[in-house]
Amino acid sequence: MKTLKKVLFAAATLAFFGTGAQAQQIDGKAIFEANCKACHSITEDVVGPALKDVDKRHDQKWINSFVKNSQKMVQAGDKQAVALFEKFNKVPMPSFESSLKDEDIEAVVAYIKTESEAPVTVAATPPTTPADPKNATPTEVKSSFDLKSLPAxxxxxxxxxxxxxxxxxxxxxxxxxxxxxxxxxxxxxxxxxxxxxxxxxxxxxxxSKAIVGEHKDVLIEDHSYDGIHEFDNDLPPWWKYSFYATIIFGIVYLLHYHVFETGKLQTAEYNVEMEQAALLSANEISDPNAVTNYKVLTDAPAIESGKTIFAQNCAACHGKEGEGTVGPNLTDEYWLHGGDVNDIFKTIKFGVTSKGMVAWDKKLSKDQTLQVASYILSLQGTKPANAKAPQGEKYEPKK
Structure with a gap:
């Protein structure tokens, strides 16, 4: 009986602590996705560094201080903080001093540690079945001439x-x-x-008379100056024939481009090439130069969906109300990359890596991106508290 009680007690203790650890991992994952996912990945550098094995590179105390206020550590001259700041284009990490406690950060580190130790899953390729020789289609043999293959x-x-x-x-x-x-x-x-x-x-x-001509060596009278004498020699035939060729070419060019207008001048060729490039870009979805004609969404469900996506992915860098933190203020009339809905759509989709803006084309669908762009435009003129100073150029809508 005593043995049974001990076993039950051990099982209850294991279940209690196991559930607690699992809860910590779940909490860490939730905190990570709400605050860190916009700028960090476990395995890849994004705006900030990849976080795999971060617990092995830094101690917990350093991580807590850096997450709470990275710029304070940079200004204090911490070598590791300065190195990270320099490596990632001097994009400052948002301060989480007022929103995250030490326990929250430790939970995130625990989640990252679990993800770092997780085995990498490799998609198994299905085994290839031997083809039936009766049904096998003959492979195309490319014929090529080879001297070595000829009979002796x-x-x-x-x-x-x-x-x-x-x-x-x-x-x-x-x-x-x-x-x-x-x-x-x-x-x-x-x-x-x-x-x-x-x-x-x-x-x-x-x-060589046929090429260089004949030198008559006939001195022209009164054509001697400072010991330099001028002779009456013909121009070399190669020079004369080249000159005649340029005259013929000039006449043909004039007739072709300016009289009959059968050829396009440089300006016309440039305009044609630009039109062709625009057509090709319009057919290429992944091209940042593709022409788009999206309209701003105004219905309440779309704006609400854009607000939710913004809060989950954009608020970490642009503020919960679009006031701007690491990223620019989105509520004023000034824009770094254009204030039209199509400009904002492309900025969200393709990002601006030089400024630390993440490309969201692989994480957000076209409809979601348009919803976020429309929600951002709905923030115009809201004037939130602690708004960041205007950046870029004032946007004037086209009439």
Missing amino acids: TVFLVLLIGVFLFALVVLFLVMTFISMLPVLGSYYNRPENAHLPMAKLVGLLRGD
Whole structure:
């Protein structure tokens, strides 16, 4: 009987403490999701660092102080606090000194510790069943020409043919070179000197007149200055032909672009490319430059849903009433990234990583993002207490 009482007492004690520990984990998870999830993840850096194994990197006392007022520790010169502040773009962590107690922070750390020690689940790939050879579809074989795959006799005949062709070309070249003196004597005659073939033969024999022209070395009278003499020499043919080519090109360009207008000038090409880019962007949902034409939601259920999502995800950085803490004030007329509902929608969806704004496209649906954007616009002019100073440019609605 005594043994039974001891067993029951031990079981009750274990159940009591186990339930308490589980309650602490549940409370820690709830506190984490309400206050920390917007800027932190267990395994990945977001606005702030990944929190996995944070209990191994810092002691509990340091964590409590940092969560309550991180900027106080930074200003005091704490090396770890300063290093975190510098690493994450000097985005200050909101102060939780008035909202979280030591017990709450310890519960969050306990939850993070549990999540850090949890085994990583890997999705199991279903086993592949061997395919039935009778039903298997033949795979497409890409044909490609390979000399090594040719039969030896064909390869040998091909090699002999290439060799004979090279011999014939070499024979013709040598014959032409050997005949250059005869051709030179023929084309050097005055009646043949103007022929194009005469210039080609002369060029092959080393006469460069066809390219650089002929130097007459005729001194122009009264054209000597400071020991510099001017000769009456023709321009090199290569220069003259290039100049003629530019004249022809200029005429064709003028007719093509300015007379017949069959070609687009740079401004027209730019406008066409921008229109094409806008069309492509409009079809790409994940493109921040995609054109959107959302309208502000005004019905009460949508605004209430946006308010709930805002409180869960945005209040940590923008304040419960949109007054601004780490992030800017959302209740005035000044905006950093545009005050239209489409601008706010894109800012929420894609974030601004350089300013510490998280991208919510993977966590919020399109409808939820539009609800939050509409709720933010409903806060205009509410003038909450302790509102942050205006930032950005004043937004003027388009009429």
